[in-house]
Amino acid sequence: MAATALYDRPDTPANATVPDALPRGVTPAPFRLPPSAAHLTAEQVEELGRELDAIREKHEADLGEVDADYIRRMIKIQKGLEASGRALLQVGVLPPAWFGGVAALALSKILDNMEIGHNVLHGQYDWMEDPAIHSRTYEWDIPGPSEQWKSGHNVIHHTWTNVVGMDRDVGYGVLRVTDQQPWRARDLANPITALVLAFIFEYGIALHGLEMEEMLEGDHPLEEAKPLAAAIRAKAGKQALRDYVLFPALAGPAAPATFAGNVSANVVRNLWAFTVIFCGHFPDGVEMFTEEDIVDETRARWYLRQMLGSANLTGSPLFHLLTGNLSHQIEHHLFPDIPSRRYADIAVEVREICDRYGIDYHTGPIHHQFGTVIRGILRLSLPDATYKRENRFKVRKELKKLTAPVSRRIDELAAIGREGRAA
Numbered sequence: 001m002a003a004t005a006l007y008d009r010p011d012t013p014a015n016a017t018v019p020d021a022l023p024r025g026v027t028p029a030p031f032r033l034p035p036s037a038a039h040l041t042a043e044q045v046e047e048l049g050r051e052l053d054a055i056r057e058k059h060e061a062d063l064g065e066v067d068a069d070y071i072r073r074m075i076k077i078q079k080g081l082e083a084s085g086r087a088l089l090q091v092g093v094l095p096p097a098w099f100g101g102v103a104a105l106a107l108s109k110i111l112d113n114m115e116i117g118h119n120v121l122h123g124q125y126d127w128m129e130d131p132a133i134h135s136r137t138y139e140w141d142i143p144g145p146s147e148q149w150k151s152g153h154n155v156i157h158h159t160w161t162n163v164v165g166m167d168r169d170v171g172y173g174v175l176r177v178t179d180q181q182p183w184r185a186r187d188l189a190n191p192i193t194a195l196v197l198a199f200i201f202e203y204g205i206a207l208h209g210l211e212m213e214e215m216l217e218g219d220h221p222l223e224e225a226k227p228l229a230a231a232i233r234a235k236a237g238k239q240a241l242r243d244y245v246l247f248p249a250l251a252g253p254a255a256p257a258t259f260a261g262n263v264s265a266n267v268v269r270n271l272w273a274f275t276v277i278f279c280g281h282f283p284d285g286v287e288m289f290t291e292e293d294i295v296d297e298t299r300a301r302w303y304l305r306q307m308l309g310s311a312n313l314t315g316s317p318l319f320h321l322l323t324g325n326l327s328h329q330i331e332h333h334l335f336p337d338i339p340s341r342r343y344a345d346i347a348v349e350v351r352e353i354c355d356r357y358g359i360d361y362h363t364g365p366i367h368h369q370f371g372t373v374i375r376g377i378l379r380l381s382l383p384d385a386t387y388k389r390e391n392r393f394k395v396r397k398e399l400k401k402l403t404a405p406v407s408r409r410i411d412e413l414a415a416i417g418r419e420g421r422a423a
Contacts, residue, residue, distance in 0.1 A: 033304075034289070034293075037308060046298070048304065052303045055346060067125070070341050071116070071119075071125050081108035082105060085104030085105030088101030090254060092261050093253070098257055101261050106264070106269055109265060109268075114322065114323060114324025115325065117140030119324060121154070124339045141239065142206065148206075152169075153169070162288050162305070164289065165291055172204060176190055176381065177380060179384065187382075190380060198270065198275070203236070276313070276326050276366075279313055280311055280326055280327075283376075284372040286311050311329055311362035313364070314364060315327055324340060325340035326340075328344065331347050
């Protein structure tokens with residue numbers, strides 16, 4: 001199902017407020033827009049939507065054998081890389097074989113996740129009616145079951161993109177990535193949390209589906225999460241058995257090297273996926289929205305929110321392939337069920353529309369975009385207005401508050417020790 005079709009549901013929210021200020025002579029739209037798009041009238045927004053609908057219809061009508069050949073070729077390459085990587089790691093005691101095996105296996109996992117699994121599960125190839133690559137039947141190489149991921153990602157994230165409080169991918173429940181999220185003492189660990197999440201990203205995505213934060217706060221009963229937890233445990237167990245037991249055991253004396261190679265390939269895949277996904281959602285310039293901003297949201301306004309709430313990466317065709325074409329995150333959020341190989345062409349059309357309507361088209365090289373992501377994670381780990389004179393000691397106070405229980409316990413144990421020595 002295309003994400004935009006979800007707005008046919010009866011629970012679509014109601015209207016929002018008018019923008020506070022617009023240029024003289026401009027008719028205000030009957031809803032709130034962020035500053036970067038506040039110059040648009042309601043009529044312009046709806047016309048923009050019609051233009052994007054036309055792009056969608058053109059590419060849907062053109063789907064055919066070229067797209068089918070492409071995805072089948074990608075699957076063939078991915079399987080070849082996996083077989084090569086695992087074969088090389090069986091003789092991983094030889095350094096060239098080990099490094100080559102890690103590279104090939106990591107590339108196969110990246111292709112499986114980014115260009116194949118992610119896009120197949122979005123229904124980009126459902127029109128082929130091939131059960132091997134249909135969103136209803138496809139399973140990919142990550143711990144989370146496909147059905148759980150489709151519910152949390154395709155439906156929740158792509159419907160409520162960057163709406164704080166509704167899109168659970170805003171910070172994934174563990175990171176503060178926008179000023180709209182209230183600062184809490186735990187956000188001081190933002191950089192460490194992000195680093196850990198990057199290394200175990202596949203498991204973080206699976207656990208994210210369990211709504212751990214809501215369970216800890218008592219908003220999501222543990223009993224309701226048990227079936228999904230069991231499914232995650234079963235799938236993660238099979239993957240761990242394959243990567244960390246079966247193939248190392250088959251390697252005999254090379255088992256430690258094979259084990260280390262499989263761990264390394266999974267870490268490389270996780271770091272790459274984390275980097276690409278965070279660059280598409282949380283770099284400088286990407287807009288976040290409130291629930292009031294989407295009241296009575298039309299299809300055209302949904303399109304606009306996707307454009308303002310996503311960012312692209314520049315690079316070569318090979319780079320775009322390795323990102324699963326999520327380097328064209330804007331186009332993916334506009335048309336999540338159009339085959340990703342078309343995003344480069346669609347991007348030319350979308351950018352022209354952005355220029356014509358005066359909308360920022362966020363794009364840049366990966367080192368720049370990721371640099372702004374890291375800067376944002378570091379900045380948002382601190383309380384708002386930390387650097388104002390009247391709040392200069394706020395971080396110190398919050399750290400003291402966090403460590404107070406531990407400090408009291410240490411003092412109690414020290415006192416017991418002194419009493420024991422005195423006796």
